[in-house]
Structure formats: C-alpha cells, structure tokens
Amino acid sequence: MTRPSDTVIESAPPKEPNSVPTINGTTTPQAELRALIEAARTWAESDAGNRAVESSLREASAMTAELDKVRRIDLKRLDEPYTV
Amino acid sequence: MPGLELPAATPPLEVWPYTIETLQRLLAEKSVADPRVVEDKLHTAYFEEYFNKLGAQTVLVENHYIDHDFLEDHAAYYVRCFEEYRRTCTRLHFFNIQFSEQDIHALINREVGPLDDKSLRKAYLGFVVVKPLPETIVGRTCLRTYPTHTAPRSYPITRRYEANPFGLRLRVHTLAFEEQDQVAAACATSALWTVFQGTGVLFHHAILSPVEITRAADRLAPIGTRTLPSEGLNDIQMANAVRSVGLEPLLLEAEDMHVLKSTLYGYLRGRVPVLLGAELIFDKPLFATTEGREGTIGKHAVAVTGYSLGHAAPVGYGPSGLLLRSSRIDKVYAHDDQIGPFARMGCEDTHFTTSWEEHDTLGNVIPVDAYPTVLLIPLYHKIRIPYSTVHDALIPFDIYVEQMRMQGLLPGMKRLEWDLYLSTVTDFKREIRAGGLPSEYKRKLLLQSMPRFLWRATAILDDRPALDLLFDATDIEQGRFFLRAVDYGLPLGAMLPAVAPAALAAPAFHREKDWRYLDQILRWFAAQTDPSLSPGP
Numbered sequence: 001m002t003r004p005s006d007t008v009i010e011s012a013p014p015k016e017p018n019s020v021p022t023i024n025g026t027t028t029p030q031a032e033l034r035a036l037i038e039a040a041r042t043w044a045e046s047d048a049g050n051r052a053v054e055s056s057l058r059e060a061s062a063m064t065a066e067l068d069k070v071r072r073i074d075l076k077r078l079d080e081p082y083t084v
Numbered sequence: 085m086p087g088l089e090l091p092a093a094t095p096p097l098e099v100w101p102y103t104i105e106t107l108q109r110l111l112a113e114k115s116v117a118d119p120r121v122v123e124d125k126l127h128t129a130y131f132e133e134y135f136n137k138l139g140a141q142t143v144l145v146e147n148h149y150i151d152h153d154f155l156e157d158h159a160a161y162y163v164r165c166f167e168e169y170r171r172t173c174t175r176l177h178f179f180n181i182q183f184s185e186q187d188i189h190a191l192i193n194r195e196v197g198p199l200d201d202k203s204l205r206k207a208y209l210g211f212v213v214v215k216p217l218p219e220t221i222v223g224r225t226c227l228r229t230y231p232t233h234t235a236p237r238s239y240p241i242t243r244r245y246e247a248n249p250f251g252l253r254l255r256v257h258t259l260a261f262e263e264q265d266q267v268a269a270a271c272a273t274s275a276l277w278t279v280f281q282g283t284g285v286l287f288h289h290a291i292l293s294p295v296e297i298t299r300a301a302d303r304l305a306p307i308g309t310r311t312l313p314s315e316g317l318n319d320i321q322m323a324n325a326v327r328s329v330g331l332e333p334l335l336l337e338a339e340d341m342h343v344l345k346s347t348l349y350g351y352l353r354g355r356v357p358v359l360l361g362a363e364l365i366f367d368k369p370l371f372a373t374t375e376g377r378e379g380t381i382g383k384h385a386v387a388v389t390g391y392s393l394g395h396a397a398p399v400g401y402g403p404s405g406l407l408l409r410s411s412r413i414d415k416v417y418a419h420d421d422q423i424g425p426f427a428r429m430g431c432e433d434t435h436f437t438t439s440w441e442e443h444d445t446l447g448n449v450i451p452v453d454a455y456p457t458v459l460l461i462p463l464y465h466k467i468r469i470p471y472s473t474v475h476d477a478l479i480p481f482d483i484y485v486e487q488m489r490m491q492g493l494l495p496g497m498k499r500l501e502w503d504l505y506l507s508t509v510t511d512f513k514r515e516i517r518a519g520g521l522p523s524e525y526k527r528k529l530l531l532q533s534m535p536r537f538l539w540r541a542t543a544i545l546d547d548r549p550a551l552d553l554l555f556d557a558t559d560i561e562q563g564r565f566f567l568r569a570v571d572y573g574l575p576l577g578a579m580l581p582a583v584a585p586a587a588l589a590a591p592a593f594h595r596e597k598d599w600r601y602l603d604q605i606l607r608w609f610a611a612q613t614d615p616s617l618s619p620g621p
Contacts, residue, residue: 045589073458
C-alpha cells in the first residue's frame with residue numbers, strides 16, 4: 001500500500017547541479033545557506049554529530065519515562081462519584 | 085398549584101431594561117425560586133460580571149418557551165411528581181442596545197419603527213432559559229463569548245445556535261451551558277451535556293438531554309444506588325455515557341500541570357472539548373465553614389471549553405527545556421455548572437483557582453481551589469494516536485535540533501517553540517491554501533492525500549511558523565505515523581535533509597531502545613534528498 005509520504009518522495013523536485021534541494025522546492029539557495037548546510041552535514045557525520053544523536057535519544061527516553069510515571073492513572077479513584 | 089404556574093394573564097413577551105436587579109427578579113418570577121435563593125446563587129454574581137462585560141442593555145422575555153432538554157427531563161421525572169411542575173420554561177434574550185416593547189412589536193409586525201432585523205441580530209448577546217424549579221433554575225444558556233481580539237483568549241469549541249422568538253431570526257456563536265438540577269443531572273452529567281454540544285456537531289452524533297446522559301451512564305455501570313435522582317457519576321460512568329453516543333473515551337491522569345495544560349491545549353485547539361475532574365479544596369483547610377465542612381468540598385467535574393495564552397513567554401519543560409506553546413496558558417475557561425459558562429480557572433503550579441466561594445463561621449469568604457485528577461476526552465473512534473505519543477515523538481527531534489543550534493549551525497535562530505495540536509486535513513489544507521508558500525510547493529501539499537485527523541506540531545520562530553511536522557492521528561502507535569514535514573523556507577528546513585542521512589547512520593540508533601520516533605522523522609527528511617532512505621512499507 002502506498003503511504004502518503006511516498007507520494008511526496010516521488011514528486012520531489014529533481015536535483016540540479018550546484019543546488020541544494022530544500023523540502024519546499026527551493027533549489028537555488030544562497031551561497032551562505034549552502035555553506036551552512038555543508039557545515040551541518042560535516043557536523044552530523046562527525047563524532048560530535050553521533051553523540052548528539054545518542055544524547056537526543058537518551059534524554060528523550062529519560063523524559064518520557066518520567067512522563068509515564070505522572071501519566072499513570074490512579075485506578076482507585078475511578079469509582080468515586082463527582083457529587084459537588 | 086398556583087405557586088408553580090405563571091399568572092394566567094402572562095403575555096407572550098415582555099421587554100425590560102437590563103440591570104442585575106431586573107435579571108434577579110426575572111429569574112425568581114419565571115421559575116418558582118425564592119428571591120433569596122436567586123440572590124445567593126454564584127450564577128447571579130457571575131451573570132452580573134458577564135453581562136456588564138458584554139454591555140447588556142435590554143432583556144426580551146419569551147414566556148411559555150418549550151425547551152427540548154427540560155421537556156425530556158420533565159417527561160422522565162418531574163411529570164411523575166405529585167407537585168405539578170410546569171413543563172414550559174421562560175427564555176430571556178439579551179441585547180446590547182436599548183429598545184421598548186412597542187419597538188419589538190413593531191418589528192414583529194414588520195411595521196416602520198426604530199428597530200430592524202439586522203441591528204437586532206447584531207446586538208444579540210444570547211439567551212438564558214429559566215426552568216420552573218425551586219432552586220436549580222438556570223437551564224440551557226447560550227451567551228456570546230468575551231471578545232478574543234482584546235486578550236489572548238481562545239474559545240475553539242463554539243458553534244452556532246439559532247433562536248427564533250416570535251419569528252425573529254437570531255444567532256449566537258457559543259457553547260451551551262446548563263446548571264445541574266440535582267435530579268436528572270449532577271455536575272458530571274451537566275459537564276457531559278456541554279461536551280456533547282460540541283462533539284455532536286464536530287463528530288455528528290446525537291446530542292442527548294441530561295436525563296438521557298444520566299441513564300446512559302448508569303446503564304452499563306450501575307453503582308448500586310438509584311439512577312434518578314442522580315447523586316453523581318463516576319469516571320467509569322462518564323466514560324460509558326461517552327460510548328453511548330458512539331465516541332471513544334480517553335481517560336488520563338491530570339495531576340501534573342505540564343501534562344494537563346499541554347493535553348488540554350492539544351485537544352481543545354482541535355475543537356474537542358475536554359472533561360476535567362477535580363477535587364475542590366478550601367484555600368484555608370483548617371477553617372470550618374458555615375456548613376461545618378473542613379478542607380475538601382468533594383469531587384467536581386467541569387467541561388473545559390477554552391484557554392488564555394496569557395504568559396508572555398513559554399516555560400521550558402524537563403531537562404531538555406522543551407518549549408510548548410501550551411506552557412503560555414495562564415487560565416482555562418470551563419463551563420462549571422455551579423458558576424457559569426466560560427468560567428475562569430487560573431493555573432497555578434499544582435491546581436486551579438476558581439470562582440467558588442465558601443464562608444467560614446465568621447462569614448469571611450474562603451477561596452476554593454480545584455486540584456485536577458483526571459481528564460476525559462471524548463474522541464471520534466478514528467483518532468487513535470493520543471496526544472502523549474506525539475508529544476513524546478517530538479522530544480528527541482527537538483533535542484537534536486537544539487544540539488544543532490547550540491553547535492552554532494543555525495546562526496541567529498532562537499530555541500524552537502512548538503505548537504502541538506490536533507487538526508484535520510480540511511483545516512490544514514485551508515490554512516496552507518491561504519498562506520504564502522511557493523505556489524508549486526503549495527500545490528503539492530494540497531494535492532497530497534492525507535488522513536482526516538492530523539497531529540500538527542508547528543515550530544514557531546518569532547511568532548511565525550518555521551516548520552510543520554504532521555502526524556497521522558488515525559494510525560496505530562507501532563506504525564509509522566509521521567506523515568511529512570512542511571518547510572516554510574527558513575534555513576532549518578533546508579538543513580535537515582542534509583544532516584538526516586548522517587544522523588540515521590549514528591551507532592546510537594542500534595544501541596538505544598527508544599529510537600523509533602526520531603528515526604521516523606529523520607528518515608522522512610533524509611528521503612527528500614535520497615529516496616532510498618524512504619520509510620519502507
């Protein structure tokens with residue numbers, strides 16, 4: 001079954017030489033933006049980038065574990081009527 | 085029973101200049117309530133402030149009004165009483181212009197006069213149905229909301245109500261309110277009744293009367309005592325009432341204020357009203373009241389119908405400092421059957437301040453606070469992904485972007501603030517169509533097939549959208565429910581497709597257990613430049 005996201009990929013703008021495609025179809029960004037993108041790509045491929053992924057996953061995992069605790073419903077209360 | 089009947093010569097209509105004293109008199113006269121009962125009701129104080137803010141000037145009284153909801157309650161209960169309770173109500177219509185009885189007669193007869201249909205419609209503030217009962221007299225109440233352009237208030241649940249007294253066509257955009265009558269309805273029934281007023285139109289289900297709600301709630305989960313008069317429903321019974329109209333009840337713990345505010349906002353912005361259960365507690369628990377109560381008043385349910393984003397800046401949550409727009413909420417508005425429609429509840433760290441009052445033995449007023457316990461959200465069955473899942477899916481992505489920013493890769497960019505809420509494909513596409521995105525990109529978004537319900541996380545920078553993350557609200561939790569992103573042309577949108585392939589190759593994705601959410605989102609970005617990284621079936 002085709003998912004909607006696949007449709008987008010099929011209709012993504014064709015790559016052009018010397019251009020950096022963006023999601024909204026801009027294919028000729030300014031030189032400054034190209035430099036920023038290259039710097040980000042280099043960082044993502046580096047150890048620092050790998051550590052960023054690791055800490056993102058770990059921190060998020062810790063936060064959701066805490067959230068799960070406060071979201072746990074107190075079943076004892078469920079049969080107490082609202083009387084006021 | 086002469087005391088329970090309107091005088092035989094009561095005319096079909098009356099017109100009175102609005103004052104709070106006139107309103108109190110009308111409430112007492114048109115019901116069978118003692119004037120002292122009307123004076124002591126919290127509703128009276130609430131109406132005084134509300135009508136002053138709305139600028140009410142004239143009351144048009146519609147005598148002998150037949151109200152569907154009261155008629156159902158009457159048929160189910162009051163008609164079988166020895167006392168002859170009237171089956172007709174009185175409807176009070178409010179206007180912010182002055183006119184006389186002569187003027188309204190002229191308009192009804194289409195004679196030349198100072199009033200015309202258009203000016204009357206423009207001046208219409210809504211109506212209050214007065215029930216012919218001894219105490220619980222405030223019936224279906226539809227009043228215009230406070231203006232939203234002068235304050236950061238939002239009332240997303242409102243809908244159009246029509247009133248056609250004497251052939252006049254009047255409209256008000258609001259959500260109906262009703263006081264519990266302590267017979268067919270306690271507070272939970274009244275809150276459910278309000279909630280169904282909103283969901284009935286949104287999800288196309290029958291809107292039950294109070295007595296029908298109480299019976300539906302009790303049918304599947306009786307609590308061992310009689311159904312009518314109702315002494316109050318519990319959470320399980322409320323959930324059953326939600327099921328009885330074909331919706332799915334989502335029951336959530338609500339003690340944590342971050343969870344509470346963000347969840348409320350997420351659904352309310354999607355036009356889904358939310359039931360809030362709370363414990364009412366005196367501000368000064370050591371004082372006994374005139375009724376001999378100490379500390380706790382009891383459990384109370386209200387329908388939350390709006391919010392105010394009154395805080396100037398968002399407040400970071402947790403170790404990552406996640407910024408959600410919902411953290412700007414300083415008040416919520418609730419249809420509290422004991423207070424009135426859109427009643428303010430101020431947000432504190434652990435509780436809400438309320439308009440409830442108690443009096444101590446010396447007659448001093450003691451404020452009453454509401455400590456939230458549960459949220460009950462009535463949902464269309466296809467809305468399967470809960471707010472909490474999308475909230476948690478956003479966290480690792482937000483942290484990753486924040487790390488990019490901290491590395492100086494996004495110069496000048498502030499921390500993203502996320503506006504996370506339930507939406508529909510119709511609302512999303514309508515907004516995209518009206519927006520300023522490049523036309524070819526806009527066309528692709530508008531032509532893309534999308535599910536009916538979406539969770540939308542909009543990253544906000546300087547009050548403008550920087551990026552949208554769209555999640556399929558109809559999917560299953562273990563599915564790939566991230567649908568796509570929408571890039572508003574800022575550098576971040578251009579950079580994510582470039583970093584995503586490398587990020588996905590990080591070893592941590594094979595070591596950490598909670599990798600799925602970040603993987604889904606990054607995989608979509610990566611696929612924008614390399615379709616081989618597309619999320620496969």
